[in-house]
Amino acid sequence: MQDAEIAWWPSDAVRRDANWTNFVAQCGLPDYGALAARASSEPEWYWRALSRWLGFRFRQTPNRMLDLADGVAHPRWCLGGTANLYDTAVGATLDLAPDRAAVIWEGEEGDTRSWTYADLDREAGHLAAGLARLGLEAGDVVGFYLPMLPETMAAFMACLRLGCVTLPLFSGFGGDAVAQRLAMSDATVVLTVDGTRRRGQDVAMKPVLDEALRGNGRVRHIVVLDHRGLPTPMTAPRDVWWHAVATPTEQVPPPRELPAEHTALVMYTSGTTGRPKGAVHTHCGLGMKLGQDARLTLDMKAGDRLLWPTDFGWFGGTVTILGSLLAGATLVIAEGAPTWPEPDRLPRLIAKHRVTHFGTAPTLARMLRRDAGTMLERHDLSSIRAIPSSGEAWDRETWLWVMQRVGGGRAPILNFSGGTEMCAIVASNILFPQKPCSFNGAVPGTGGDIVDPSGRSVAPGEVGELVMREACIGTTRGLWRDEARYIESYWTQIPGMWVQGDLASRDADGFWFLHGRSDDTMKVAGKRIGPTEIEEVLLASGTVTEAAAVGVPDPVTGSAVVCVAVAAPGQPGDDAQGSRLADAVAAALGKSFRPSRVLFVADLPKTRSMKVMRRLVRATLTGQAAGDLSSLVNPEAVRDLARHV
Template identity: 75%
Template sequence: MDETEIAWRPSEMMRQDANWSHFIRHCGLEDYAALAAQASAEPEWYWRALADWLGFRFRRAPDQMLDLGPGLHHPGWCLGGTTNLVDTAVLATSERTPDRDAIIWEGEGGEERRLTYAALEQEARALATGLQGLGLGAGDVVGFYLPMLPDTAVAFMACAWIGCITLPLFSGFGADAVAQRLAHSGARAVITTDATRRRGQTVTMKPVVDTALRDNADVRHVVVLRQHGAAVPMQAPRDVFWHELTAAAGAAPPIRELPAEHPILLMYTSGTTGLPKGTVHTHAGLGIKISQDVRLTLDLKPGDRMLWPTDFGWFGGTVTILGCLLAGATLVIPEGAPTFPDPGRMWRLIERHRITQFGTAPTLARMLRREAEALLDRHDLSSLRAIPSSGEAWDRETWLWVMRRIGGGRVPILNFSGGTEMCAIVASNILFPQKPGSFNGPVPGTGGDIVGPDGASLPPGEIGELVMREACIGTTRGLWRDEQRYLDSYWGQIPNLWVQGDLASRDAEGFWYLHGRSDDTMKIAGKRIGPTEIEEAMLLAGGVTEVAAVGVPDAVTGQAVVCVVVAAPGQPADAAQGRALADAVATAMGRAFRPKRVIFVPDLPKTRSMKVMRRVVRAALTGLSAGDLSSLVNPEVVQELARHAAADGNSDR
C-alpha cells in the first residue's frame, strides 16, 4: 500500500465499534474477508444471517431465503415467509424507545416539527384506517406527490400497513411527468399537499395533480394534506383532506400480514431513451437491503441523526426515510434548498441537531464549497461520525476539502455506488483506510466486480463496467409491465452479469474508483476516457466550481471534448479564461484531450439528488434527444445550452 496516498484511516476503537465488526462477530468469523468469502460461497446462509442480525421481523420465517433455480434474472427470495415492513421499520423502535424522534423537519423560515416513533405509529395507523375506508388495499398503487415531510413517512408506512404499493413522484415534476407515471402504474389514488415552499416562494402542488388527472380514469381518490393553508380546488367525491379522512375513520385495521415478496415500492427511474422505467421492490427485499446499506455500510446506529438533502421522488428519499426508521435513528429534513435562506444552513443544522451522518454528493459538495470557507469555522461539526456519499465520481480536490474541512480529517467519507434498481453495489466502510475518492470494494452478497466487454475481471488500472455476479436481495424484481426491457437493460449487455451502467477501476492496492456513467464515456482519437479525469484537471486549474465534460462528434478524431463550466464567484468567464482552462487539461491529460470548446453557463443540469446529467448536456449541444427530462430541477439550463450550440464560432474558447 502506498502510505503517502492514504488520506484517512480508522482508529482501532472505531473498527471495533463498527456495525460491520459486530456483524462479523455475530457470524463467528475472523474478519471482513472471511465474511465476504462465505457470503459468496453460501448465499442462503448469508442472507438468513444478515436478516437475523438486522432484527428483520418475519411473521413466518422463510423456508428458504434464496432459490437460484429460476436463474439470476429472477431468483426466488424468502420462500414461504410472511412479513410487513411496518413491523421492523416502526414497531421495533416504537416498542423500545417510543419517545425517540423519528423525524425532525425544519422549514425554510426556521419553524420545526418533530415526530416521535410512537406518534409515527399512531398517525400511520389513523391514515391506514382512512385509506382502507376508501376501498384501498393490498396491491393497489398509491402515488405520492409530496415533498420530504414527516407526513411523507407517515403515508409511506400507512400504505405498507394495508399492503398498498407506494409510487414516489418528484415534488418538482410538472403535470405531464406526473400523468405519465400515474397512467403507466395504474395508480388508484394519489396523496399530495396543498403547497410547498421553495426558496421563499409558496408553490402549489394540488393543482398539478388536478391537471395530471384530466385524462385518467383509474385514480379514484386524491388525499390532500393541509401543509401551508393554500387555497386549492377540491373535487368531490374524489378529493378529501387528510385530516378529514383520518378524523372520520373507524376501527383501525391490524397491520396486514403479507407474503415477504409482496411489492411495497414502485420507483421510476429515468432512462436515456424511452419512457421512465418502473422498478419494483418488496417488503423483505427493500427492508433487508436498505438495512444492510445504512446500518453496515453507513454505520448508522440507534439514536444517530442523519441529514441528507434529497426528495422522496428519488431513491435517496426512500433510503433516508426508511433507512433511519430501520436503524432506529432520527432523520432531519430541511425544507427546500440546502443553501436557502442562507449558505450556512447545512452547517447550522449539523450543529443544532448534533448530526452524526451528513449525506452529500460531489456536485452538492462543490456547490456548498463556494461560500463555505467563511462559515465553517463558526459552527461546531464535532458530532459528525460519517459523511455518506453517492451518485457520482469524486474529483480529488473536492474530496480532500470535504475530508479536511467538513470532517476535520477524522470522519470517513462513505462513498457508495448504487441505483434505484438495486440499492448499493460497492461501498466504503469504516473498517479500512481510504484514498481520495476511493471505495473499498464490493459489499458481501453482491459479487461486485469490474469487467471488460467479455465479462472477465479487469486488472488494476483498467476502466470497465461495474457489475454484480451474484443475486442480491435488493435488486428490482423486474420492470413494471415491461419484462423484456428489464432483461435488455440490465442483463442483455454481458451474459449472466447485472450491468448497472457505471464505469469503475481498481488500483494495485485494491482501492476502487468510479469514473462516471458508461454512457458518458468518450472515445477521442481511439482513446477511451471517462469524463471525471478531464473534469478534475479543469477543477484543479482553478477559477471554476463545476464542470461537465462530454464528447461530441468530430470529423477528425471521431469525438471531441467539450467542457461546460460554472465560473467561481468573481472569476472571469471569457475567451481567455476558456483557453487557459483548455490548456490546463492538455497539460494534465495530453493534447489529444484538449477541449475543443469551453462553454460558460450559470448552472449545470442536475437532478434533485444533485447528479449532473451529462447526457442532457451532450444532447443539447448536439441537437439530439436527451430522453426523459422530468427529473431535472433546472430545465432552463437546457435552453441556455441549446443557445450555445446554435451560436457560431464565437462560442469557441
C-alpha cells in the same frame, strides 16, 4: 498499501465499535474478508445470517432464503416467509424506545416539528385506517406527490401496514410527468399537499395534480394535506382533506401479514430515451438491503441522526426514510432548497440538530464549497461521525475539502455506488482506511466486480464496467409490467451479469474508483476516457466551481471534447480562461484530449438529487433530442447553454 496516499485511518475504538465488527463476530468469522467470501460461496447462509443480525421480523420464517433454479436474473427470495416491513421499520424501535425522535422537520422559515416513534406509529395508523375506509386494499397502487415531510413518512408507513404499493412522484414534476407515471402504474389513490415552500416562495402542487388527472378515470381519490394554507381547488367526491381521512380512531388495522415478497414500492427511474422504467421492490427486499446498507455499510446506530437532502420522488427519499428507521435512528428533513435562505443552511442544521450522518453528493459538495466555504467556522460540526456520499464520481480537491473542512479529518466519507434498480449499494466504503475518492470494494452479497466487455475482471489500473455477478436481495424484481425491458436493460450487455452502467477501476492496493456513467464515456482518436478525469483537471485549477465534459462528433478524431463550466467568483469566464483550461487538460492527460471548446455558463443542468445531466449537455450542444427531462430541476440552465450553440 502506500500509507502516504491514505487520507483517513479508523482508530482502534472505531473498529471495535463498528457495526461490521459486531456482525462478523456474531457470524463466528475472523474478519470482514471472510464474511464477504462466505457470502459469495454460501449466499443462502449469508442472507439468513443477515436477517437475524438485522432483527428483520418475519411472521413466518422462510423455508429458504434463496432459490436460483430460474437463473441469476430471476432469483426467488424468502420462500414460504411472511412479513410486513412496518414491523421492523417502526415496530422494532417502538418496542424499545417509543419516545425516541423518528423525524425532525425544519422548513425554510426556521419552523420545526418533531415526531417520536410513538407519534409516527399513531399517525401512520390513523391514516391507514382512513385509507382502508376509502376502499384501499393490499396490492392497490398509491401515488405520492409530496415533498419531504413527517406526513410523507407516515403515509409511506401507512401503505406498508395495508400492503399497498407506494408510487413516489418527484415533488417538482410537471403535469405530463405525473400523468404518465400514474397511468403506467394504474394508481387508484394519490396523496398530495396544497403546496410546498422553495427558495422563499410557495409552490402550489394540487393544481399540477389536477392537470395531470384530466382524462384519468382510474384515480378514485386525491387526499390533500393542508400544509401551506394555500387556496386549493377541491372536486367532490374525488378530493378529500387529509385531516378528514386520518381521523383519530381506536379501530386501527394492525400491519397486515403479507408474503415476504409482496410488492412494497414501484419507483420510476428516467432513461435517456423511451418511457420511464418502474423498478419493483418488495417488503423483504427493501428491509434486508436497506438495513444492510444503513447499518453494515453506513454504520448507523440507534439514536444516530441522518440529514441527507433529497426528495421522496427519487430513491434517495426511500433510502433516507427506511434507512434511518431500520437503524432506529432519527431522520432530519430540510424542506425546500439546501442553500436557502442562506448558503450555510445545511451546516447550520447539522449543528442545531446534532447530525451524526451528513449525506451529500459531489455536486452538492462543490456548491457548498463555493457558496458556504467561508461560513463553516460559524457552526459546530463535531457531531458528524460519517459522511455518506453517492451519485457521481468525486474530484480529489472537493473530496479533500469535505474530509477536512466538513468532517474535521475524523469523519470518513462513506462513498458508495448504487441505484434505484438495485435498492442502493453495490460497491462502497466501510470503516476501513481510505484513499481520496475511493471505495473499499464490493458489498457482501452482490458479487460486485469490475469487468471488460467479455466479463473478465480487469487488471489494476484498467477501467471497466461495474457489475454484479450474484443475485442480491435488493435488486428490482423486474420492471413494472415490462419483463422484456428488464432483461434487455440489465442482463444482456454481458450475459449472466447485472450491468450497473457505471465505469470503475481498482488500483494495485485494492481500492476502487468510480469514473462516471458508461454512456458518458468518450472515445477520442481511438482512446477512451471518462468525463471525470477531464473535469477533475478543470476543478483542480481553482478557476471553476463546476464542470461537465462531453464528447461531440468530430470528422477527424471521431469525437472531440467540449467542456462546459461555471467560472469561480472573480474569474472572467472568457475565451482566454477557456484556453488556459484547455491547455491544462492537454498537459495533464495528453494533447488528444485537449478540449476543442470550453464554454462558460451560470449553472449546469442537474437533477433534484444534484447529479449533473451530461447527456443533456451533449444533446444541447449537438442539437439532438433531449430525451426524458422529467428529472431536470433547472431548465433555465439548458436555455443558457443553448445560447452558446
